[in-house]
Amino acid sequence: MAKVVVIGSGFAGQTAALYLGDALGKKHEITVINKYDIFGYTPSWVWVGVGQMEPEKTTFKLKPVYDKFHINFVQGTARSIYVDDQYVLVDKANGGGEEKTPYDYLMIATGARLNFAGTPGLGPHDGYTASICSLSHAINARDRLFEAIARMEKGERQKIVVGTGHPGATCQGAAFEYLTNIHKVLEKRGLRDKADLLWLSNEPALGDFGVRGLRIKKKGRALTSDEFIRAVFELYGIKWQVQTGVRKVEPGKIYWENYEGEEGETDFDFAMLIPQFLGPGFTYYDKDGNDVTDQMANKGGFVLVDAIYGLDWDTLAETPEAWPAVYQNRKYKNIFAAGIAFAPPGSISRPFVNPNGLSITAAPPRTGMISGIIGRIVALNIIDLVKRGRMTHAERMTEMFAACIASMGDSLWDGSAATIVIYPVVPDPRTYPNEEGRDLFVTDMEMGLAGAWMKRMIHTTFMHKLQGRIGWKLIPE
Amino acid sequence: MTFEITEKDARKMNNKLIQLWRFIVLNLKILKAVDHSKRS
Numbered sequence: 001m002a003k004v005v006v007i008g009s010g011f012a013g014q015t016a017a018l019y020l021g022d023a024l025g026k027k028h029e030i031t032v033i034n035k036y037d038i039f040g041y042t043p044s045w046v047w048v049g050v051g052q053m054e055p056e057k058t059t060f061k062l063k064p065v066y067d068k069f070h071i072n073f074v075q076g077t078a079r080s081i082y083v084d085d086q087y088v089l090v091d092k093a094n095g096g097g098e099e100k101t102p103y104d105y106l107m108i109a110t111g112a113r114l115n116f117a118g119t120p121g122l123g124p125h126d127g128y129t130a131s132i133c134s135l136s137h138a139i140n141a142r143d144r145l146f147e148a149i150a151r152m153e154k155g156e157r158q159k160i161v162v163g164t165g166h167p168g169a170t171c172q173g174a175a176f177e178y179l180t181n182i183h184k185v186l187e188k189r190g191l192r193d194k195a196d197l198l199w200l201s202n203e204p205a206l207g208d209f210g211v212r213g214l215r216i217k218k219k220g221r222a223l224t225s226d227e228f229i230r231a232v233f234e235l236y237g238i239k240w241q242v243q244t245g246v247r248k249v250e251p252g253k254i255y256w257e258n259y260e261g262e263e264g265e266t267d268f269d270f271a272m273l274i275p276q277f278l279g280p281g282f283t284y285y286d287k288d289g290n291d292v293t294d295q296m297a298n299k300g301g302f303v304l305v306d307a308i309y310g311l312d313w314d315t316l317a318e319t320p321e322a323w324p325a326v327y328q329n330r331k332y333k334n335i336f337a338a339g340i341a342f343a344p345p346g347s348i349s350r351p352f353v354n355p356n357g358l359s360i361t362a363a364p365p366r367t368g369m370i371s372g373i374i375g376r377i378v379a380l381n382i383i384d385l386v387k388r389g390r391m392t393h394a395e396r397m398t399e400m401f402a403a404c405i406a407s408m409g410d411s412l413w414d415g416s417a418a419t420i421v422i423y424p425v426v427p428d429p430r431t432y433p434n435e436e437g438r439d440l441f442v443t444d445m446e447m448g449l450a451g452a453w454m455k456r457m458i459h460t461t462f463m464h465k466l467q468g469r470i471g472w473k474l475i476p477e
Numbered sequence: 478m479t480f481e482i483t484e485k486d487a488r489k490m491n492n493k494l495i496q497l498w499r500f501i502v503l504n505l506k507i508l509k510a511v512d513h514s515k516r517s
Contacts, residue, residue, distance in 0.1 A: 401510030448490035450499035
């Protein structure tokens with residue numbers, strides 16, 4: 001009987017758990033370790049953060065789902081991994097003490113560790129900005145936004161800043177969506193003229209989203225995501241400032257540096273800035289009790305897998321096989337990492353170091369659909385290893401698609417959304433020998449009511465799928 | 478030549494029939510990508 005342990009139950013972990021439970025649950029031991037006893041549907045926290053969706057509609061209890069799939073559930077925080085002795089040391093929730101969870105195969109799918117400390121003054125707890133990166137953060141962001149709205153109702157003008165709060169942050173898509181939803185909420189309340197909205201980001205250009213942007217054919221001409229997002233912002237009266245790394249936040253003031261090395265500050269009344277994401281941050285020990293963390297993870301705590309690390313960006317851009325295919329650690333082949341937890345070989349967007357030596361580089365996004373796909377690949381390979389002793393599945397981010405749907409209101413009648421479909425996520429100039437390195441039929445961006453329908457459809461179908469309800473396997477990640 | 482969203486574009490964005498067509502096209506695009514993904 002094989003023991004499979006999954007740490008984390010976000011998109012990657014939950015998807016993997018369902019596949020593993022379905023294929024192995026009755027004959028083998030599948031265990032999921034997660035800090036919380038609920039699953040949270042991250043993409044809809046944007047709506048929670050503007051008060052358009054009740055928090056409960058974005059969550060469900062994990063235990064009943066796991067019972068159905070014959071999966072053990074340990075609620076707690078994984079602290080360290082003993083790679084030779086093959087167990088995870090877990091601090092159980094509610095004062096349950098330490099517990100050893102043994103494994104034959106381990107999948108690390110913890111999602112991001114939010115590094116608010118990386119930017120002094122950032123974040124909802126010890127700082128002055130809001131976040132939508134966790135459910136409690138999104139609820140807090142909603143309350144703070146409503147306070148700003150109340151001030152607008154009294155006639156005060158408010159400055160709202162949304163974007164990235166660290167020079168190396170990712171997840172620009174979620175921040176962009178949050179900003180357009182704020183615009184919509186203010187418009188509905190007749191308060192749009194009382195607010196100045198600013199997009200503040202580390203992207204090299206508007207619409208880069210950490211994936212090097214995109215270019216499509218529209219109205220008989222080439223259209224870049226820079227031009228597209230610029231047109232959206234102009235339509236909505238949103239100002240923007242890109243190529244900017246936030247260094248510090250004080251009450252009502254954001255301090256930044258830009259590509260030119262200039263230092264400046266931006267005032268705000270309400271700000272939602274995405275922090276830097278770090279990897280799980282486990283300590284790894286070998287059989288002699290030596291700390292082997294530097295062999296297992298990079299400096300950011302991201303787990304090293306079957307990628308080619310250390311290439312310069314231009315070489316990486318021409319080398320699709322540098323991106324991992326099976327997300328397996330090279331030394332400990334029974335350890336896999338999925339979603340944000342794995343260490344990418346570099347950025348998709350061109351990195352930039354300003355004259356002061358500050359790297360202002362959008363990190364590659366590995367959330368949502370990408371996490372789900374990687375979760376499935378890893379789960380299917382673990383199933384292969386258990387049943388056949390060899391892996392038969394592989395998918396690099398140069399073969400993966402992603403859809404970023406930035407809604408502007410949630411109404412199915414008069415809502416709207418900017419829909420951006422990218423395939424592949426990481427350009428592959430060998431398979432697609434065009435300027436973009438992408439499939440030009442699939443890759444698209446447009447704005448309209450259809451996007452609002454897509455967004456709602458994806459929320460409903462993913463919540464259905466991730467609860468393992470009837471037909472869950474038919475719904476693609 | 479800069480790209481701008483014209484009033485005609487804005488009307489198209491909320492025209493239910495056109496948007497139904499776009500919804501179908503977007504789903505077809507995703508299904509094409511998924512088809513590849515599921516085969517890996």
